Amino acid sequence: MSELLGHYNYWIVIVLMMTGFYTVIARPNLIKKIIGLFIFQTSVFILFISMAKIEGGTAPIIEAGISVYSNPLPHVLILTAIVVSLATTALGLALVVRIRQAYGTIDEDDIQVQDEED
Amino acid sequence: MNLVLDILSWVCLLGGAIFLLIGAIGVLRFPDFYTRLHAVSICDTLGAGLVLLGLMVQGGLSLVTVKLLLMFYFMIFTGPTAVHALAEAALQGKLKPLVNDRES
């Protein structure tokens, strides 16, 4: 039972990761793939932040009278990761817009058919 | 005095939660887009306002209460505006409201 209580956070995060992974590999629409990647990235953030939490601790802002703080190092890493995920999502969506203008469709199978015809 | 304030904030928080729940049920049950929008706009603004009021009573007279007051001011302006923008967009997209055609 303590196994379950100690690890349920990680298991649900893995379910979310696999949902994102499935969206990337199984759906042919390019925007859906980018959204799947976004879901995957956000669930990885939740994994890191759950590892940083200390029971009975509080936010890592130093204040008189509090002795236990949550670990600030994963917070810093995830802050960087969130901004990088935005950068990749924006660039990916710009590429999708351009692909739509070049091929007329954003369905992966149709694009492959058009590429093989040339 | 503390007990009275506690009970007051509990009433506000629970009332806000009940209104949000009613708004959610309205979104699921109403038949048409415009009626659903009506349910969301009123119940969400009122629910969020009551929750913020309950938190303000808990905060007492401090900087936290001032910040919550600013949030309340922001919510009562932007909530109805967002719903208005949605309704205008739907009208422009030629979504017709459901009208009862039977003459009774």
Added chain:
Amino acid sequence: MEYLIDIVLLGLLMITGFAIVRMRSLLAVAMLTSIYSLLSASLFVVLDAVDVALTEAAIGAGISTILLLAAVALTTDEEQAPRHTPLLPLIVVITTGAALIYGTVDMPHYGDPASPVHRHVAATYLHDTPGEIGVPNVVTSVLASYRGYDTLGEVTVIFTAGAGVLALLGYRTRRRNSRGPGNRKLVVLRVIAKLFFPLILLFALYIQFHGDYGPGGGFQAGVIFATGFILYALAFGLGNAQRVIPHRMLHIMMAVGVLIYASVGIESMLLGGKFLEYRVLAEDPVTGQHLGIMLIELGVGITVAAVMLIIYYGFVSQQRSGDM
């Protein structure tokens, strides 16, 4: 009781994730992604990560949604039905998930104070920050001072994304929007936008400079700053927004931010210290740290705001009529 909120939020996240996979209407999927980000931000608050929650709410639920909606408006509205059977992807996903779950059995329990990640460096950061840097928010001190190199790389990544979108989508300068008859419908939105635009910019400045004492900092402030201008562009049209902030100014701002950051590093080298060693910037080391952190957060905020606006202008310029 905290565990209850945790479980409920994670359950809602799972439901939203499954709904995103199954739904075919791309506009609904974009809004569901926004809800997913907002739920993650609430989960981060429950997990005591307040800076991360602010960033995720501003970036994930704010800017990403706008970009997704813009991309969906420029491409198709509806996803076609998948033509291959989902059997092979399902097998791959289930196998990978099972392997990962087998891997997490060895991990430390959630909330365990004795887990290895809390030893070594993190304890010294928490211990040294009040004395060496004098800033209450430890996340800001680690981000800006102890790990300043990583943040310089991050600002460069944002700059590269802005340059990439500029190269892919370009921009189109539009003339001032005329006052057509259809503008009567936008009266409420325009009044509210004019009312809240200065308040949003003020809030962005507050978050920028309050990042030392509470959650905040350059990234969140830059995003909120850009959101104010995007609100203005949505209510008044792209032509009017480009008269407020022209493209040339955004190009310059984008580069100036990164330049400020790198200049702080070079200045500390010229004053005798190493690259990005802030304590040589003033006589008192703690004042030097404060000065260094303030300057680099300013650089970060300027670059992030400029890049967000450049990306928005790029997407909206592709629309033929230009009043998205």
